[in-house]
Amino acid sequence: MLRSQFEEDLLNLHNQFYEMGMLVSKAIHSSVQAYIKHDRKLAQEVIQQDELVNQLEVRLEKKSFEMIALQQPVTTDLRRIITVMKASSDLERMGDHAVSIAKSTIRVKGETRMLEIEKAINEMSDYVKKMVDNVLIAYVKTDEEDAKMIAQMDNKVNQCYRDIYYQTIQSMKNNPELVVIGTDYLSVAQYLERIGDYVTNICEWIVYLATGKISELNTNRTETL
Template sequence: MRRLFDEELDELDNGFTEMGILVSNVVQQSVDAFINHDRQSAQAIIDHDHDINEREIQLESKSFEIIALYQPVTSDLREVVTILKAVSDLERAGDHARNIAHATIEVKGNTRVAEIETQLAEMGHLTTDMVKQAIQAYVDKDEEAAKALVTVNDQLIEYRDQIMRASYNEIASDADVLVAAMNYNNVAADLVRIADYLTNVGEWIVYLKTGQIVELKLMK
């Protein structure tokens, strides 16, 4: 039997997927802008950050409304709760993409280190792919794909540590790279935070499917 509730839930579900795609695009754009030293695109990301925040508020309001009017239980409740929790993770991931855009603007015009930027580009692509995988896992309600996200998260942590060491070494040998190197560190940290938030989204997908609240990072 198709319920009135199912339509409301579909609307919420689609809204969440759309926000996921939006965040995924912004992460991709911020990484591209950083790699290509594209100050203009970076500024556009900063200017549009409020889009993501507004989406978050819309989806939260809709979730509260559904809970108040329909009092969902079992998997219905889990779906609403998943979205209510995961939407904050997406919004935070968007904030870090905005930070990367700020770094792009700050680095421009300073002495740079090509080798580290190559590593950051690899790291950025890996993160972008992971964000897409997380959103796909949500669309497919795929618990196994959600659990797999944590592996990428680990790879990104390794990248970040390498980039940080390389940045400090560069600063030690050439003080001119200070501004760029500090921003490299920040961007690497932002990418890891993005992956962190998307791993949280993965945890909520596991909850949606199983009712278990898990810490994927502690499960390895």
């Protein structure tokens, strides 16, 4: 009886994690769309929705601690609970970065926009969202190989960030009027780059879940330029 209850609790944890992940994925996409389309209403929705993400993380953490205290799980079961706790913390931070992008939408008023850079930010965001969606599936399947492949996708995210960085700096040098909006582009691109790092963290937790080993999957993470 106790075992079946434990299995049910574990399943609920995983389902809640997946639900939280889908909310974060949507927030990332919506925040960048809001930014590029100057849609303040959508940006506001992302900010408000983050409260739900935070609540889910608190609920997951609380339930995880409760299960460890009451059931005293060992080996694989303990790994499953630790993975949920650690990975949900990464998801919560990803949600925070989506909120930061949404706040940039509200902050930028009437600045001259650089459409080419906005297009690059949009493409970077689509790629990051793909990483997030893929990592959620890899998590559900405990797919170690997929997790390793997804971690490698972060190299492209880092390259996108570098391209946007140099392109924006060049534009700001050529036209000082673009300094305000250019600085904002750099922030948004950096938030997306950080989300890629958090996805890589989750990949590492999936490998831990599958093997019991903590490994660093992508040592080429971008430092702040």
